[in-house]
Amino acid sequence: MKSVGQILKKRRQNQGMTLKQIHQETKIPEKNLIALEADNYTSLPSATFIKGFISIYAKTLDIDHKKLIAIFRRDSQKKEKAKIIPEGLAKPLNEQSSFWTPRTAMILIISLFFTVFLSYFGFQIKKYFSPPKVVVERPLDGEEIEGEIVKVEGKADKDSSVYINDQLINIDEAGNFFYEFKLFSRENSIEIKAVNRRGKETLIYRKIKMVDKED
Secondary structure (H helix, E strand, C coil): CCCHHHHHHHHHHHCCCCHHHHHHHHCCCHHHHHHHHCCCHHHCCCHHHHHHHHHHHHHHCCCCHHHHHHHHHHHHHCCHHHCCCCCCCCCCCCCCCCCCCHHHHHHHHHHHHHHHHHHHHHHHHHHHHCCCCEEEEECCCCCEEECCEEEEEEEECCCCEEEECCEEECECCCCEEEEEEECCCCEEEEEEEEECCCCCEEEEEEEEEEECCCC
16 A cells, blocks of 8 residues: 555646645645655654644645545554654554543644644735735726716725825725826726735726716
């Protein structure tokens, strides 16, 4: 039967993913990914962290993580001399005992905490490097405006700066913005730009047409 590292490496290669891509998806250091694929558990942290790595990596590749953890336990029992898992963490195949013990409960709690922490950390990293969100409620793209005054209204991330046709405008504490200006031609293009503190920006364009007011 194949080892955990062999299964993970083959599935990753079949999906055409690099270790760098896996690192970006899971936030697991590349050196730990290399050790995991090589079944080199002695260079990895404790058994709890190893099972956390396996679970996160397996889910990223759409593999049954419970199956891989079972294989990890099997292989660990064969390497007791290497002390990969402290004695008592893995249940011997020839010994019948209750699975739910204070120790296993603690391991599951720590594993769950570690998984939640990685998920939250990954979400924050993604949010940190993402461009700001901005929604323009009016005018609509292609809208015909009666008269010379156009009103621009929308909402952006509250920690961003909003520009309309390169003009910095004020936004309130909730991120709402409102701005109006005069049109000088029939066909007009409006650029709404939001820039966050990290220099990431989001651009939205609106093309509008000025028409005469009906009598």
